Every structure is written in structure tokens, then in C-alpha cells.
Amino acid sequence: MSIVVENLSYTYMPKTPYRTTALKDITFTVNEGEFVGLIGATGSGKSTLIQHFNGLIKLADGRLTVFDFDLSAKKINYKALRKGIGMLFQYPEYQLFEETVLKDIMFGPKNFGMSKEEAYESAKRAIELVGLDFEEIKDRSPFEISGGEKRRVAIAGVLAYKPKALILDEPTAGLDPSGKKEILELITKLKKSDAVSTIIMISHNMDEIAAYAERIIVLNNSRLIYDLPPKELFKKDDLQEMGLDLPITVKIKNALAQRGMVLDTDALTAEELVAAIKQKIRGNNG
Amino acid sequence: MKKVIELRNVSYDYKSSADERTTGVKNISLTVNKGEFVVLLGHNGSGKSTLAKLLNAFLIPDQGDVIINGINTKEEKRVFEIRSKVGMVFQNPDNQMVASIIEDDIAFGAENLGVERQELIRRVDWALQVVNMHAHKKRTPFKLSGGQKQRIAIAAILAMLPEILILDESTAMLDPKGREEVLDVVRKLNSEQGMTVILITHYMEEAVDADKVFIMNEGEIVASGSPREVFDNEKAVYEAKLELPVACKISHMLKKDGFDIPSCLTVDELVEGICRL
Known part of the structure; x- marks a missing residue:
């Protein structure tokens, strides 16, 4: 197991009139090798978690184990943890x-004590992992490369110190459709190649989280509401009340149901949905 | 209909040194009429922002002419006249705040145009009401959400009473709620105030209720027309490294499988089409 969260709560500025609860009684486990999605409206507590x-935030209430580190211990080797x-x-x-x-990517590993x-x-190795040409890019300024390349270089800067888990906060924000796809495919490739074993990804894009995460954790008003595989999660009917969007395929399915066409499917991709629609229509006519 | 924007064979190259050039835009001709809602789609680096910068005389074309409200952007003396008519909102909401109090921020641009005080106060109040942020007037913009900040950026432009509003990926950094807030304001400005809008985006869904859509690829316009015409041209969309709106994609898939369904742009249209099968 890589990350174990037990009854974790957190309040900003406790014991002051400005106290705000950010997390309340959160419990879940992320296993080694999993790709977990973390979703919730702005202000739901994702970043605090x-x-x-x-x-970066000290554990105040509850228990938290990250790999071999017990964060409720008195003394923690933060450098090794990070x-x-x-x-x-x-x-x-x-x-x-x-x-x-090159210098930018070497900064992290050198700080963690590599020669x-x-x-x-x-x-x-990291530059090659993110799909860039080492010789071509290593001496260029990180400020004169394209937006997509910059994001890859930033990812390489993290991979270079060989972390076991990768936590990504909206890795595709602001990119165009092909840039989004490239980054998501890169993340999938990294996981398959064992460059990193465990991935946690925050996203507001439900289509992307449905397509890539194996399990999705939903936060709402500081609490963990669901911890389910995508197909199970998007059957729930209270996600929109939590300020979450739905994958567009689910929106289409729901709209069809309102018009009396109930599809018996947990389809999340366009292909799956089309197959279910075809089956339904042919079934009706046949 | 009154033409507010006209581009005739416009080209622009970026010159990084004497012999190095990269194409910004190539041989673009287009017109936009007053009150139209125009969406400009294209991947990063396709030339969308270059085009936007040519529209308010940030950039002057190497070849061809850009005519805004009858004024050629090459007329150096009239650059400020053009810029006061063409308001731009950019991608990053944090980079567009100039003052520490919202009403000061909104007043900044208009004040620079020499608007006198009573009129300025009236405009600030009006602009804040349009973007539905009047309650925040005396607060600081720095603690707002991304969507609220972009609405403030739009209000600051509105106070200058522009005729054309250009949004250059202004929704790209926002969460779905923030994006919807900004789009609602922009749609309202277009339908109620008759503001001409140029929306630059990579969200295909934002293009479906536009009057006109242009797709750019490698500096050129590769498809143009109504949203339906543009998204029916699947080949051009994919070649420009873009995607179809999902509802549209599904309608095309069903059609290819022999179902009699029209090309759909929205979820509602798709559901209607499927229910009729």
C-alpha cells in the first residue's frame, strides 16, 4: 500500500474567528500501482488533501502513512518523504x-543529493521518458520552447528524482485537445513503464477522469463522499448537486432516459454509447 | 449589415533575427458584421492569437489590410481610436488586474481615455451590473475566483464602451463553473447589447451556438461557416488537430452505421434525433 489516510481532518487558522474546515474525517487507501482520480468543486478540499x-501541510488530526513514512510520528524526514x-x-x-x-531538470535530483x-x-532519462529529444532540447532556454514542451519539461523535472508516486493537479489545464491527449497518454505510458507506480490526478474534466482513472474519489464540502470505479460513480445522481460536471456521454444517456429511452449501459465513451443506442433501437424494431 | 472587421489577404511573420522568420498568419481574408458572435478555433500555435493581435493594431500586417470600423490599422495616428473600439480579455485572470480595489480596476481603462468623473462613475456601476459583480465593487479583486476575475476583466473593458470584444482563451484556466459564468456574460452582451464578440477557444462545445466559426491551422483559415457547416467538415477539424463536439461525433457515428440522423451540435439535438429513429 502506498498511501493510507485514516480519519484525517484539517482546519485552517484553528482557534481563531477565521477558522475554516478544509477536510473532515477522510479515510481511504491508495494501493501501489493504482491510477486514482480526485474530483470535487473548487474549495472542496482537494488541494489541502x-x-x-x-x-507541505502538517498532519493535525487523524493518521496518514505515505509509503514508509508515518506522518503522525514526532520526527519526520521530510526530504526523504518528498x-x-x-x-x-x-x-x-x-x-x-x-x-x-537540462539545468532545470537537474535541479531536483541535485537537491535530493544525487551527484x-x-x-x-x-x-x-526523464527527458526521454516525456518524449522529447535530449540532444535537441537540453541546451535551449525553458522560456523559448512551446507551451506543450514546457509542460513536458516540468514533468521531466519531477520524474528526474525518481519518485514512486506522481500527484498531478490538473495536468491538462489550458492545453488544446491534442495537447491534452498527449499529456494523458504520457501519464498512462509512465505508469505502464514503471517509471512511477502510483498516480493521483486532480481534474475538473470529467470526460478525461472517466477515461483514465481506475478509481475516483469525490470530495464535497470537506468530506469524502464517494470512492468508486468510474462506471459505478457516474451512475450516481447527486454529482451535479456537488457542483460537478458529468461526462458528456452520461449527460446524453440521462437526457435520453428523460425522453423515455432508457439504456441499460454504463457507457462512458462515445463508442460504448453508440453501441448501446444501436442495440436499443434494433431491439425495439426487431 | 455593417461590417466592423474586414481582413484582406493579411499575412504576418514573426522575425526573430534577420534571416529567421516564423509564420504567424498567412493570407487571411474574412469579414465580421456588427453584432455577430464569432468563434475562432485552432490548436496552440495555429495563429489564433496573432490574428487577435492584428485586430487591435498590436501587430500591423506585413501584407494585406486590416480594417476596423472603416479604419485601416496601418494609420498610425488612429491606433488609439481602434484600441478604444476593440477590447481584449486574455487567458490568465491574474495578469489583468491593475488596482487593489475592484471599482478602481474597472475605471482604469476608461479613465485613460479621458472620460470625465461623473460619466466614469456611471460606467463603472453599469459595467459591474452587466457582469453581475456589483456587490463586490469596494472589495479587492485578488481574493476572487478565476471566473469572477475574468468577469471583472470583462467589466473593465466594457467601461471603455468598445464595439468589439475579443476573448483570447479567456476561459482556458477556469473550472467548469467559472467557464459557464464567463460565457453567460458574453452571450448576454452579444444578445442584449448587440456587442460583436470574437471568442477564441479550444473548447469545441463553446462554438456550437456561434453565428460564424473559423478554424485555423498553421496560420491559415482552413474551414469557415456556420457551426454545422464547419463541424460537418470532419476532415478539416481533425487535420487541424481539433475534435468534434461529442454530440456531433456520436451523430456522425450513427449516420455512418446507416441510421437516418442529421448532424447534431448539442446534446438536445442529438437526443431529439435519436428519439425520432
């Missing part, structure tokens, strides 16, 4: 800062 995983958890914030390309792509040679090899 993931910032616990690498100790090396295991690759955290990619929204718009990670805004965090690029070095003169060259210059090791860091170089590691950066090279």
Missing part, C-alpha cells in the same frame, strides 16, 4: 527558472 501527502512523492502543481511550467532545460553525473543521467 494532496498537500498533506508530501508534508523524494518519493512527485508533486506537479497547476501550470507547472510557471515554475521553470533555469537557463537551460552531478547521476543527476545528468537521470535528467537524460
Whole structure:
């Protein structure tokens, strides 16, 4: 098991008139090798939750184990913890800062104690993993490459210190359709290649989370409401009340049901939905 | 109908050094009439933003002419006249705030145009009402959500009384709720105030109720027409590295399988089409 969360609660500015509850009694487990989606409206507690995983927010209430680290322990080796958890914030390309792509990617591994040679090899491997040409890009400024390339370089900067788990906060935000697809396929490839074993992805795009996550955790008003596989989750009828969108295929299915055409399907892709519609129509006419 | 934007064979290259050039846009001709809602689609780097910058004289074409409200953007002396008529809202809401109080932020642009005080106060109130943010007038913009910030950015433009509103991927960084808030305001401005709108986006769904859609690829316009005409041209859409709206894709799939269903743009149309089968 890689991440175990038990009865975790968190309040910002406790014991002041400004206290706000961000998380309340959250319990779930992420197993090694899983691709977990984390969804919830803005302000539901997603960011507060993931910032616990690498100790950016100190555990205040409940229990949390991240790989071999018990975060309720008195003394925690935060550096070692953070090396295991690759955290990619929204718009990670805004965090690029070095003169060259290579230097930027080597920054993380060097900080985690790798020698210059090791860091170089590691950066090279990371650049290749994200599908960029090492020789072509290594000496360029991270500020003069395209938007899609910048995001890949930012991901490489995290992969270079070889984390066990990757936490991605809206990795496709702001990209065009083909850029989105490229990043999602890259993430799937990374998981298959064992470059990282466990992935947690936050997204507001339900079509993308339905297509890529194996399990989805839903937060609403600081509480965990659902922890289900996509096909089970999107059968629930209260997601919209939580300010969540639905995959467009589910919207179509629901609209058809309102018109009296009830499809017996848990289809999430356009292909699955078309198959179900065809079956229904042919069944009716035949 | 009155033409507010006219482009005649417009080309623009970016020159990074004496012999290095990259194409921005290539041989573009188009017209936009007053009050139209126009959507410009294209992948990153397809030339959409270059086109937008040519419309308010940020960039002057290498070849061809850009005519805004009858004024050629090459007439240097009239650049400010053009910019006061063409308001632009950009992608990142955090980069567009200039003042620490919302009403000051809204007043900034109009004040620079020399609008006198009483009129300025009237315009700020009106603009905040249009974007439904009047209750926040005396607060700071920095604590707002992304969707609220973009509405403030739009109000700041409105206070300058532009005739054309250009939104350059202004919804790209917002969550679904924020995106809907901004689009609602823009649709309302178009239908109630008759504002000409150019919406640049990669969300195909945002194009379905436009009057006109243009698809750009490698600096050129590769498809144009009503949303239906454009999305029926599946080949052009995919070649431009874009996708069809999902409802549209499903209607095309059913049609290919021999079902008698028209090309649909929205979920409602698709459901109607399927129920008639």
C-alpha cells in the first residue's frame, strides 16, 4: 500500500474567528500501482488533501502513512518523504527558472543529493521518458520552447528524482485537445513503464477522469463522499448537486432516459454509447 | 449589415533575427458584421492569437489590410481610436488586474481615455451590473475566483464602451463553473447589447451556438461557416488537430452505421434525433 489516510481532518487558522474546515474525517487507501482520480468543486478540499501527502501541510488530526513514512510520528524526514512523492502543481511550467532545460531538470535530483553525473543521467532519462529529444532540447532556454514542451519539461523535472508516486493537479489545464491527449497518454505510458507506480490526478474534466482513472474519489464540502470505479460513480445522481460536471456521454444517456429511452449501459465513451443506442433501437424494431 | 472587421489577404511573420522568420498568419481574408458572435478555433500555435493581435493594431500586417470600423490599422495616428473600439480579455485572470480595489480596476481603462468623473462613475456601476459583480465593487479583486476575475476583466473593458470584444482563451484556466459564468456574460452582451464578440477557444462545445466559426491551422483559415457547416467538415477539424463536439461525433457515428440522423451540435439535438429513429 502506498498511501493510507485514516480519519484525517484539517482546519485552517484553528482557534481563531477565521477558522475554516478544509477536510473532515477522510479515510481511504491508495494501493501501489493504482491510477486514482480526485474530483470535487473548487474549495472542496482537494488541494489541502494532496498537500498533506508530501508534508507541505502538517498532519493535525487523524493518521496518514505515505509509503514508509508515518506522518503522525514526532520526527519526520521530510526530504526523504518528498523524494518519493512527485508533486506537479497547476501550470507547472510557471515554475521553470533555469537557463537551460537540462539545468532545470537537474535541479531536483541535485537537491535530493544525487551527484552531478547521476543527476545528468537521470535528467537524460526523464527527458526521454516525456518524449522529447535530449540532444535537441537540453541546451535551449525553458522560456523559448512551446507551451506543450514546457509542460513536458516540468514533468521531466519531477520524474528526474525518481519518485514512486506522481500527484498531478490538473495536468491538462489550458492545453488544446491534442495537447491534452498527449499529456494523458504520457501519464498512462509512465505508469505502464514503471517509471512511477502510483498516480493521483486532480481534474475538473470529467470526460478525461472517466477515461483514465481506475478509481475516483469525490470530495464535497470537506468530506469524502464517494470512492468508486468510474462506471459505478457516474451512475450516481447527486454529482451535479456537488457542483460537478458529468461526462458528456452520461449527460446524453440521462437526457435520453428523460425522453423515455432508457439504456441499460454504463457507457462512458462515445463508442460504448453508440453501441448501446444501436442495440436499443434494433431491439425495439426487431 | 455593417461590417466592423474586414481582413484582406493579411499575412504576418514573426522575425526573430534577420534571416529567421516564423509564420504567424498567412493570407487571411474574412469579414465580421456588427453584432455577430464569432468563434475562432485552432490548436496552440495555429495563429489564433496573432490574428487577435492584428485586430487591435498590436501587430500591423506585413501584407494585406486590416480594417476596423472603416479604419485601416496601418494609420498610425488612429491606433488609439481602434484600441478604444476593440477590447481584449486574455487567458490568465491574474495578469489583468491593475488596482487593489475592484471599482478602481474597472475605471482604469476608461479613465485613460479621458472620460470625465461623473460619466466614469456611471460606467463603472453599469459595467459591474452587466457582469453581475456589483456587490463586490469596494472589495479587492485578488481574493476572487478565476471566473469572477475574468468577469471583472470583462467589466473593465466594457467601461471603455468598445464595439468589439475579443476573448483570447479567456476561459482556458477556469473550472467548469467559472467557464459557464464567463460565457453567460458574453452571450448576454452579444444578445442584449448587440456587442460583436470574437471568442477564441479550444473548447469545441463553446462554438456550437456561434453565428460564424473559423478554424485555423498553421496560420491559415482552413474551414469557415456556420457551426454545422464547419463541424460537418470532419476532415478539416481533425487535420487541424481539433475534435468534434461529442454530440456531433456520436451523430456522425450513427449516420455512418446507416441510421437516418442529421448532424447534431448539442446534446438536445442529438437526443431529439435519436428519439425520432
